[in-house]
Amino acid sequence: MKAMLLTGIRKMEMRDVPEPKLVNSNDVKIRMSVLGICGSDIHYYTQGQIGSQKVQYPFSVGHEGAGVVVEVGNTVKRVKPGDKIAIDPAMPCYECDQCLAGRHHTCRNLRFLGCPGQAEGCLMEYIVMPEKSCFQLTGMLTGDHGSISEPLAIGVYAEKKSGSVNGLNTGIFGYGPIGMSVMLAAKEKGANKIYVTDLIDERLAIARKEGSSITGNPMKENIVGKIMHEEPLGLDVAFECCGKQEALDQAIELLKPGGKLIVIGIPEFERWSLNVEKTRRKEISLQFIRRQVDCVEQTLEMMKNGLISIDNMVTHRFPFERTKEAFDLVADYRDGVMKAMIDF
Ligand SMILES: [Zn+2]
Ligand SMILES: [Zn+2]
Numbered sequence: 001m002k003a004m005l006l007t008g009i010r011k012m013e014m015r016d017v018p019e020p021k022l023v024n025s026n027d028v029k030i031r032m033s034v035l036g037i038c039g040s041d042i043h044y045y046t047q048g049q050i051g052s053q054k055v056q057y058p059f060s061v062g063h064e065g066a067g068v069v070v071e072v073g074n075t076v077k078r079v080k081p082g083d084k085i086a087i088d089p090a091m092p093c094y095e096c097d098q099c100l101a102g103r104h105h106t107c108r109n110l111r112f113l114g115c116p117g118q119a120e121g122c123l124m125e126y127i128v129m130p131e132k133s134c135f136q137l138t139g140m141l142t143g144d145h146g147s148i149s150e151p152l153a154i155g156v157y158a159e160k161k162s163g164s165v166n167g168l169n170t171g172i173f174g175y176g177p178i179g180m181s182v183m184l185a186a187k188e189k190g191a192n193k194i195y196v197t198d199l200i201d202e203r204l205a206i207a208r209k210e211g212s213s214i215t216g217n218p219m220k221e222n223i224v225g226k227i228m229h230e231e232p233l234g235l236d237v238a239f240e241c242c243g244k245q246e247a248l249d250q251a252i253e254l255l256k257p258g259g260k261l262i263v264i265g266i267p268e269f270e271r272w273s274l275n276v277e278k279t280r281r282k283e284i285s286l287q288f289i290r291r292q293v294d295c296v297e298q299t300l301e302m303m304k305n306g307l308i309s310i311d312n313m314v315t316h317r318f319p320f321e322r323t324k325e326a327f328d329l330v331a332d333y334r335d336g337v338m339k340a341m342i343d344f
Pocket of ligand 1: 038040063064151
């Protein structure tokens with residue numbers, strides 16, 4: 001089968017590799033149909049690592065996938081050949097303290113698709129996953145819904161970890177696919193006003209289409225002043241979704257006393273810095289987010305029931321052979337890209 005492998009910094013090659021086989025009785029073999037490119041894939045493509053996780057070449061990334069079941073092990077019950085499915089890229093052990101506490105996303109023995117040292121990604125024609133990572137796409141749900149359920153579930157989870165945004169004034173700092181996922185979740189959960197910032201104007205235009213009251217580009221305007229003018233008492237909840245120190249600072253500046261700061265972005269640096277005076281005097285609560293847990297099914301349901309629409313999320317599509325072009329486009333933030341998809 002064909003696999004698209006990273007072979008160096010900003011290098012990628014299509015190679016022939018052996019097809020994966022079922023090993024365990026709960027394994028499911030999947031023919032990939034579509035993959036969404038994630039910011040973390042781009043980190044590995046342009047830098048060869050995220051923090052201490054370093055790529056050993058050749059390696060395949062990709063974890064936002066959907067496909068069709070082609071073969072199942074003899075104990076598999078939840079899917080059968082021919083089913084369209086969303087793939088949850090996390091393969092927890094279900095045995096460690098974290099798993100037993102219901103925190104599968106911080107499993108001590110976690111294997112995650114396209115994560116160096118854990119598992120190859122799904123930029124290949126076939127993959128094998130445990131049954132528990134497979135979620136049937138029923139009704140009007142397409143491969144795009146399946147693939148986008150991965151980042152979207154992170155938005156749904158982040159909103160949940162904030163307590164609730166229902167009736168609250170909310171800020172989203174950074175409007176890539178994760179910021180947009182938070183927006184879609186926050187809207188569905190009844191947030192009052194949603195303020196959005198980003199450095200890319202096309203992304204702000206998408207935010208306005210989704211109903212953001214005020215958007216701003218911090219490169220071009222005093223975003224803190226602009227939002228403060230509308231919201232003199234400050235924001236109730238702020239989601240940092242781009243991994244930038246400036247965005248974290250603006251979020252803290254804009255939060256009201258007792259406000260909640262939810263940090264989802266993956267920075268390229270090693271340490272955040274917090275303004276002691278502002279965080280302490282305002283008694284800001286701080287919550288970091290690590291991917292998501294138990295939100296995929298709920299996210300698929302929300303899309304199926306029309307509570308969340310991803311119509312404005314997918315901006316670009318490429319055939320599998322042209323994956324490198326797609327990665328370059330996303331890496332360079334060209335052409336107003338939000339989510340680029342690869343069709344197999
Ligand atoms: Zn992702
Ligand atoms: Zn575990």
